[in-house]
Amino acid sequence: MAQGMKVTGFTFIRNAIKYDYPVAEAIRSVLPLCDDFVIAVGRSEDDTLQLVKNIDPEKIKIVETVWDDSIREGGRVLAEETNKAFAAIGADTDWCFYIQGDEVLHEKYHDTVRRAMLQWKDNKEVDGLLFKYLHFYGSYDYTGISGTWYDHEIRIIRNDKRIYSYRDAQGFRKGNNEKLQVKPVDAYIYHYGWVKDPRAMQQKQEDFNKLWHDDAWVAQNIIKAEEFDYLERIDALEKFRDTHPGVMQQRIARRNWQFDYDISYNKLSLKDRLKRLASKWLGLEFGYKNYKLLR
Numbered sequence: 001m002a003q004g005m006k007v008t009g010f011t012f013i014r015n016a017i018k019y020d021y022p023v024a025e026a027i028r029s030v031l032p033l034c035d036d037f038v039i040a041v042g043r044s045e046d047d048t049l050q051l052v053k054n055i056d057p058e059k060i061k062i063v064e065t066v067w068d069d070s071i072r073e074g075g076r077v078l079a080e081e082t083n084k085a086f087a088a089i090g091a092d093t094d095w096c097f098y099i100q101g102d103e104v105l106h107e108k109y110h111d112t113v114r115r116a117m118l119q120w121k122d123n124k125e126v127d128g129l130l131f132k133y134l135h136f137y138g139s140y141d142y143t144g145i146s147g148t149w150y151d152h153e154i155r156i157i158r159n160d161k162r163i164y165s166y167r168d169a170q171g172f173r174k175g176n177n178e179k180l181q182v183k184p185v186d187a188y189i190y191h192y193g194w195v196k197d198p199r200a201m202q203q204k205q206e207d208f209n210k211l212w213h214d215d216a217w218v219a220q221n222i223i224k225a226e227e228f229d230y231l232e233r234i235d236a237l238e239k240f241r242d243t244h245p246g247v248m249q250q251r252i253a254r255r256n257w258q259f260d261y262d263i264s265y266n267k268l269s270l271k272d273r274l275k276r277l278a279s280k281w282l283g284l285e286f287g288y289k290n291y292k293l294l295r
Helices: 023-033 048-053 076-087 107-120 198-211 215-221 246-253 270-282
Strands: 007-014 036-042 059-065 094-097 103-105 128-138 142-144 151-160 162-167 172-176 180-196 237-239
Touching: 007 023, 007 076, 007 172, 023 036, 023 048, 023 103, 023 107, 023 237, 023 246, 036 048, 048 059, 076 128, 076 162, 094 215, 103 107, 107 151, 107 180, 128 237, 151 180, 198 215
Parallel strands: 007 036, 007 094, 036 059, 128 180
Antiparallel strands: 094 151, 103 180, 128 142, 128 151, 142 237, 162 172
């Protein structure tokens, strides 16, 4: 990709079609920045394996896996699958670009990300690169703006096998539970995990909570329904007025459900309003940080 630097992308997936994951779009969004790509494909109930095989056979290496569904503690199996993909990356790679199956990088950020990888490649103090986030909710027209959404995550890590996926694949740690030292990148990851056909979203809610909780908890806390009720979960949204990544255009064009929300009904607390202002105008960060920011 660039002289003297090799970049490998990596991710994991299972049942992408059943749960309506834009994993093909996720991978394609970062492939221009990657020399190759590793994906751990879990044994699925649909044609996920064939879907992945069709993306870019020359660049993509598939590691077929079996998820340990007996692990029902904090989504730890997701971290294990991430680690399987990371372990399959060769020693000649410098940076490893992690993208989850419902995350997409806009092509307008490619040059910015490439420059950051080149800039920090030889500085061994930098363990990874930190991205900002946009969380879409209900449809491709709205983003979540309350404090319940995470603002930043590490998505590029050094090819250091002391690094491992943390908790439910939320981020990364190294060695004896050390937070990674990271540099910020002026680029957003577009998170589409809460934008699905309401039927697929309901199925995901019922099944995926089993990765965190036992059957009794799921039965008590997850409502059984034909479709997911997006309106029930809203606290505050804003209208998205920018463009979506090019790889998402076909998926967005064939959207087949309706979701409308009056933003005047937002239930944004005074605390969240003040945090948003401080973040926008002063660059301050709030909430839990799964990293150490190098200035």
